[in-house]
Amino acid sequence: MLPTATRLDEVLSMLASKHTAVPELIVVLPAYNESEALVSTAWELEQVLSEYTFRILVVDDGSTDESMELLERASLPHVEVIHHPQNRGLGEAIETGLKAAAEMARQDGDIVIVMDSDFTHTPYLIDRMVRTVRAGNDIVIASRYRYGAQVIGLEWHREFLSNGASWLFRMLVPIKNVKDYTCGYRAYRVSLLRKAFAKYGDELITETGFACMAELLIKLARFGAIICEVPMVLRYDKKRSTSKMNILRTITKSLRMLTKFMLIR
Ligand SMILES: Nc1nc2c(ncn2[C@@H]2O[C@H](COP(=O)(O)OP(=O)(O)O)[C@@H](O)[C@H]2O)c(=O)[nH]1
Ligand SMILES: [Mg+2]
Numbered sequence: 001m002l003p004t005a006t007r008l009d010e011v012l013s014m015l016a017s018k019h020t021a022v023p024e025l026i027v028v029l030p031a032y033n034e035s036e037a038l039v040s041t042a043w044e045l046e047q048v049l050s051e052y053t054f055r056i057l058v059v060d061d062g063s064t065d066e067s068m069e070l071l072e073r074a075s076l077p078h079v080e081v082i083h084h085p086q087n088r089g090l091g092e093a094i095e096t097g098l099k100a101a102a103e104m105a106r107q108d109g110d111i112v113i114v115m116d117s118d119f120t121h122t123p124y125l126i127d128r129m130v131r132t133v134r135a136g137n138d139i140v141i142a143s144r145y146r147y148g149a150q151v152i153g154l155e156w157h158r159e160f161l162s163n164g165a166s167w168l169f170r171m172l173v174p175i176k177n178v179k180d181y182t183c184g185y186r187a188y189r190v191s192l193l194r195k196a197f198a199k200y201g202d203e204l205i206t207e208t209g210f211a212c213m214a215e216l217l218i219k220l221a222r223f224g225a226i227i228c229e230v231p232m233v234l235r236y237d238k239k240r241s242t243s244k245m246n247i248l249r250t251i252t253k254s255l256r257m258l259t260k261f262m263l264i265r
Contacts, residue, residue, distance in 0.1 A: 024110045025054040025130065028097035029117040030090060030184075032060075035067040036240035037119040039074045046076050048123040052130075054078055055104070058117070059097040062087035090244075091212030094184075095205040098193055108191035114184060115142075119238050121185045128230050129187040138192040139220060141178065142185035143229035153237025161247065165254060169214060173261050175221045177228055181214040182254075185232060192225050199223075210245050211253040218261050 027045055031038050042056055058081045060068055071079065082100055084093065094114060101112040111133050115121040121142065129140045144151050145166055151159060162182060169181040196204055196219065207215045221227060 023053075023130075023134070024106055025049065025052050025126070026101040026105060026110065026112045027054060027056045027126075028094070028101055028112060028114045029056065029058045030061060030093035030097060030114070031058055031063065031067060031117040032087060032090075032093070032244060033063045033065045033067060034117045034241055035063075035065040035070055038067045038117045039070050039076075041115075041117045041119050041123075042071065042076050042079055043074065044119075045123045046078060049078075049126065055080060057082065057097055057101055057104075059093045059100075060084065061089070061093040089208035090184075090210055091205045091208045091215075094212060094216070095202070098188070098204075099197060102190055102193040102197055105190040108189075108194065110190040112188045112190060112193060114186055114188070116184050118241055120235050122233065122235065125185070125230065125232055126187075132228055132230055133187050133189055136226060137228040138189045138225040139217070139227045140187040141180050141217075141227065141229045142183055142232035143180035144183060144232060144234055145179035146229050146231035149231035150233045152233065152235055153239070154234065158243075158245075158247075161251070165214075168258065172258055173214075173218055175217065175227060178217065178221070180229060181217055182210065183232070183234075184213055186217075188220075192220060192223060195223055196220055207253060207257055209253055210250045211257045214254065215257055215261075 029041060045056055056079045058071065058079060060081055060083045062084045082096055084096065097114065098112060111130055113126055113129065125142055129142065132140045143149060144162065165182050166179055170179060200219065204219065205212045205216055
């Protein structure tokens with residue numbers, strides 16, 4: 001049967017609305033004194049994401065080096081910056097970024113990516129992460145523990161620590177499909193973030209340090225989020241700044257947080 005005029009109008013408007021419903025991508029870059037790497041990271045994102053509708057949201061966590069001057073001078077078209085006047089730690093920087101992204105997203109189906117701004121997370125993985133979210137996942141983790149993943153240039157004791165954390169979290173707080181609880185490179189569906197902020201508000205991330213990644217994941221998983229991992233190649237050999245992770249503090253804080261989550265199921 002040939003479509004009638006009204007039917008045709010309906011079909012055309014449906015197609016048009018589908019077109020405008022193309023999900024937007026918001027990339028959050030927490031940055032604290034990353035003068036060596038921030039501009040390169042953001043610049044590479046600008047090149048790699050040219051096919052997407054995207055925004056880059058830098059959360060400057062009270063940097064005291066020249067990273068912000070360099071970023072301003074680069075005047076990259078998709079970059080916006082939120083400043084913390086003082087350093088508040090990775091957890092708060094990520095919370096600020098996620099919250100702003102969830103608010104500025106146009107629709108529930110938009111996708112937020114968080115990655116390090118130290119040039120060790122390749123933006124070429126974003127395309128795969130986005131496709132994996134679109135395939136029906138709420139969180140996609142760039143994982144060091146999937147077939148095909150590689151970790152290049154990380155000191156043996158850091159790798160040992162990450163492996164230990166993965167093992168311990170899997171044993172004590174198992175989440176379906178998750179092996180990498182601590183990597184900072186992830187994609188989140190906006191609807192999930194909005195649900196989580198509606199429940200937790202500013203308490204979504206309470207850990208200030210690196211334990212925040214596991215805290216966030218465990219909380220989001222408890223909303224029934226569908227989670228999936230894709231293998232990543234971590235290029236730690238490309239890191240130009242020194243790591244801001246305090247190993248001993250990260251271990252003690254992670255263990256404390258783990259105990260809390262085991263008690264509150
Ligand atoms: N906002 C903020 N970001 C931080 C802080 N510490 C680290 N970061 C950022 O978080 C990311 C991870 O830190 P990084 O030093 O790369 O840790 P590593 O890669 O695990 O050695 C980087 O993009 C840092 O700039 C902090 O206190 N505040
Ligand atoms: Mg890093």
